[in-house]
Every structure is written in structure tokens, then in C-alpha cells.
Amino acid sequence: MAMFVHLTSAANAPRIRRSGVRAESTGQGDARGVYCFPVLRSYTHTHQWLRELARFGSQGGLVAVHLRLDDAEPVRVGRYGDRVRDAQRLVPAADAVRRVAALEDPRGWEVFVPRAIRPREIHRIRAARQVAGWRYRPDAHGDRPCTCAGCRIRGEYGSRRLRERLPHPLDGPPPPARVLLARIAAAGDPGDPAVLKDALHWFGLRRRGPLAALAPLATHPDPHVRAYLVWAVARWSTPGVGDLLATLADDPHPDVRVAVECVREAH
Known part of the structure; x- marks a missing residue:
């Protein structure tokens, strides 16, 4: 059985224990499913998406939902940017774990299960340290952040000071x-x-x-x-x-x- 971790708001934990993980996210094409990541030896790599997902808000912080999937379960695996190019490959779950574990730098990779996760496939739900991972993209630290309307998140901590320091030509206020x-x-x-x-x-x-x-x-x-x-x-x-x-x-x-x-x- 292949082991993966799905990160979600702590407020969803009771529902997930009772009913599993809903297929709410959209993958390549019209498929709906669940994004997750293989459980690796490195805690940081396994939970690398924590800080990026936390930017979009959560109730009570994020928790790690560990999933057990059959080794032959078909999943998509690839880097985040491969979604746009339809380049994520459909492979068995066990192969997805091997591919990611063999990478020298697995940051930015993800696994997409094109269906909901059933309750019996939930191995455990536990709290996760909220400091692991990267923000925006791997190796973004030190780069000038973009403050355009498409990149910034309304209400994000420090966003007002950032816009004042680095104004963008597409910032508001909009014309009448x-x-x-x-x-x-x-x-x-x-x-x-x-x-x-x-x-x-x-x-x-x-x-x-x-x-x-x-x-x-x-x-x-x-x-x-x-x-x-x-x-x-x-x-x-x-x-x-x-x-x-x-x-x-x-x-x-x-x-x-x-x-x-x-x-x-x-x-």
C-alpha cells in the first residue's frame, strides 16, 4: 500500500474521519479529485506544501491526513507547473512514490488522485508543524515579490505594507x-x-x-x-x-x- 499525505484545514478533520476526503479540486481536464504528496523520509519534503497552502487561509491551522492507496491505484504525478502543459503522467500509486522519492529535489511536485478518498483509506489525521515548506514557489526566497492583483492575496499578512513598498502598475484604485x-x-x-x-x-x-x-x-x-x-x-x-x-x-x-x-x- 502506498502512503500519501493530504493537507487540509483542521476544521475539516471531523468530516474527513466520518466521510473521507471529497473530490473538490480540479486536475487536468475535467477530472475532480484530491491533491496529496508521498510520505518521504524527509518531514520537510513530505509537508512542503504547508506554508503555501496556509497563505490561502485555514480554520484552526492545517492538519496532515495520511492516506493508504492500493499500489495499482492510477494517479497523476508531476510538478505543479505541468498542470498547464497537461504533462503530469498517469501512473500507478506505487510508481508515483518511487518517482518522487528518487528525485534529487522533489519540491514543487504533487500527486493527484482523480476521485474522492474513502473513509477506510484514511490511515490517520494528525497536527502538522506550520513552519515547514516554501511559499510562492521553491527557491522564491530573495526574489522580488509580485504585487499585481493576480499574485497577491487580499487580506494576507503584510500585504498592505508590501504594496506600499513595491507598487505595481496594475494596482488600483480602478478608474470610475x-x-x-x-x-x-x-x-x-x-x-x-x-x-x-x-x-x-x-x-x-x-x-x-x-x-x-x-x-x-x-x-x-x-x-x-x-x-x-x-x-x-x-x-x-x-x-x-x-x-x-x-x-x-x-x-x-x-x-x-x-x-x-x-x-x-x-x-
């Missing part, structure tokens, strides 16, 4: 809504994708917005504009956002559907 709507109108019909995506970027930094004026972009012929629309309105408290996201969840392009899934998981 009337200015952004004028840019969208001037882009024409159906509209220049570059102009529309720039306006939607700034709309995404707002807490509310003119949803009715942006809703027609849900039928724009460029799927990247539709995906930008998802990210722009996802955090709005404006009534009707849920209905618009439900419409875009059935979009014919996979990038738009994935964007909807991501914002729903984040909230």
Missing part, C-alpha cells in the same frame, strides 16, 4: 465605472478583445459594478473575454452574479467553464 463603460462602448461590436479584457481587469478590482452593462459580454465570440468576465464579477456583491456565473458554467469553451469552477471553489 463610467470611464470603463465608455472604453467598452468605444471598442465596437462585438468589441476589441484587448480593450475589453483591460476594462474587465479593472472591473475585477471593484466590489460592486454595473452587472447589466457587462452581461452581454457573456456571448462575446472570444472565449478569453468571457473568461475575463467570470473573474471580473466573481467577487461582486451585486445581485445577479450567481445567475450570470450559472450561465457561463455551461459555456462551450473549457477555459470559461474552468474559470467558473475556480471562482466557485474559492468562495
